[in-house]
Amino acid sequence: MRLSQLTLENFRSYDHAQLTLEPGPNVLLGFNGVGKTNIAEAVGYLSTLSSHRVSADAPLVRHGQDQAFIRANAHRGNREAVLEVEINPGRANRARINRGSPVRAAEILGVLRTVLFAPEDLELIKGSPSARRKFFDTLVVQLRPALATVRQEYEKVLRQRNALLKSIRHEGFTPTHESTLAVWDQQLATSGARLLRARGDVIAALRPHVTEAYHQISQSVRTARMSQLSSLSGYDDDAGDSGEQDQNLESLTTEELTEALLRRLHEVHKQERDRALTLVGPHRDDVRFTLDDTPVKGYASHGETWSYALALRIASYRALAEDDPTEGAEPILILDDVFAELDARRRARLADLTGEAEQVIVTAAVDDDVPEHLLANAYRVRSVEQISSVEPHQSPPANSRS
CATH class of the missing domain: 3.40.50.300 (P-loop containing nucleotide triphosphate hydrolases)
Incomplete structure (x- = not known):
């Protein structure tokens, strides 16, 4: 191209x-x-x-x-x-x-x-979870453009649900609020599950390419790895990189992810009403980058950090090329x-x-x-x-x- x-x-x-x-x-x-x-x-x-x-x-x-x-x-x-x-x-x-x-x-x-690499990509490693979510979701849309609409739908539902939670905190939790929240739960889980499934597929596709590209760039014997940190498993975005990786997330179907999201949303309803914030969903997840078993963020050298960021972009290029071998x-x-x-x-x-x-x-x-x-x-x-x-x-x- x-x-x-x-x-x-x-x-x-x-x-x-x-x-x-x-x-x-x-x-x-x-x-x-x-x-x-x-x-x-x-x-x-x-x-x-x-x-x-x-x-x-x-x-x-x-x-x-x-x-x-x-x-x-x-x-x-x-x-x-x-x-x-x-x-x-x-x-x-x-x-x-x-x-x-x-x-x-x-x-x-x-x-x-296209695949674009710039100095700002160091934020993929050193920055907040939102930078990593954007990276993977942008790649998801490049691979499957139809998911752009799903992503927009999810963001719209998330805004509406957060607005409802703010109203509940100020007005109290009424039966009307309860039924409306149930509607937004279902819509958030439906669109959120599709994003999680697509994001999991992309992470799985990138994983071997990241390992190979990191070795090619750095010539290091250390292995570059990636693992998901999911709010479905209790990962807290606000707590930073302290959650346990979710090894089962990538094996779940979209329907199973929908049910899992609904269950988890019900479990945290009280905390969400107190904080007026949606605490579960793809907008709260992260991906942990490691060299062997050591997190890259906070532990890797400057050169290792650059090599990992480069490996992510080279892996993206190869995943896109692999998706369309024409x-x-x-x-x-x-x-x-x-x-x-x-x-x-x-x-x-x-x-x-x-x-x-x-x-x-x-x-x-x-x-x-x-x-x-x-x-x-x-x-x-x-x-x-x-x-x-x-x-x-x-x-x-x-x-x-x-």
Whole structure:
């Protein structure tokens, strides 16, 4: 899979800009702040409808404008599609495929697959459970786009149920509240079970790839492992990484997960009414990353942490490629300012692994950060205003980091 042309209108720092991309590595070189990451972000957004930098759409629209557009010519084997996303903060985003009539933005999910790695991915290891949940759920939607609707439904039910719990705490628990809570319990369990089943499938699919990729990147004899921490088994999101792993979760069917969620919700009703908060469900779960049996978070070295984060992204790439083995269907690999964070050994190994992708997009501030064989198709970004100022890579300046 690859893009041949990318067009941005009112996206981040760009008024109107167009960039031609080639198969293989495409390296964007330039000072920090000139908009290289904006390009990587736009490609990722076209694939997932989310940014790796911000949680809301408003910052993606150029200051003073109401909407932004991302357009691209996407190639999957011998097939080509023109994709467009219209970003409307505060309103529904829309999409177009092959210049057709506007449709819901979610309709574009699955057409383009990308895997984006950036310095922010250290939060997958060091950050809160919400970062890890987002990582796995984004991959779930890439693999099965129809689950985007289930995820939205779950989040809507969760908001309604939490609002009801707040009313109960202020007004007291009445028979009306009890019957309404039962309705929300059922809806939360139904959609939550589908998310848990899908998340479990993704974790199971990633597990061997994470182990292999970690070894390839670090050359360590330690084994990278993952285990689920579930609110169904008493894991408390607020208590941090202190729960016991749930070894049986991945073996349960969707129907069994629905029943398990309902039972657990009934068990914690009193605590939920006291706290006015839903305490059970996929929004409260986590995944523990370990090297052998030692948690990565809080115990691993800086290099080990980076290697594990890289392994998660490489594993994601391989899981997506495995899901669709059609020639030319491999995801686009995006490496946003990653090489600067790695030592020479890990840079070389990551560069070797990029050879699996039909197209790679790399951003870097310093030429020397990027392994030389990736610079065959490199461009220098000199202007924050327009991508049209990107020029073919020539001799590097003495120092281009800022």
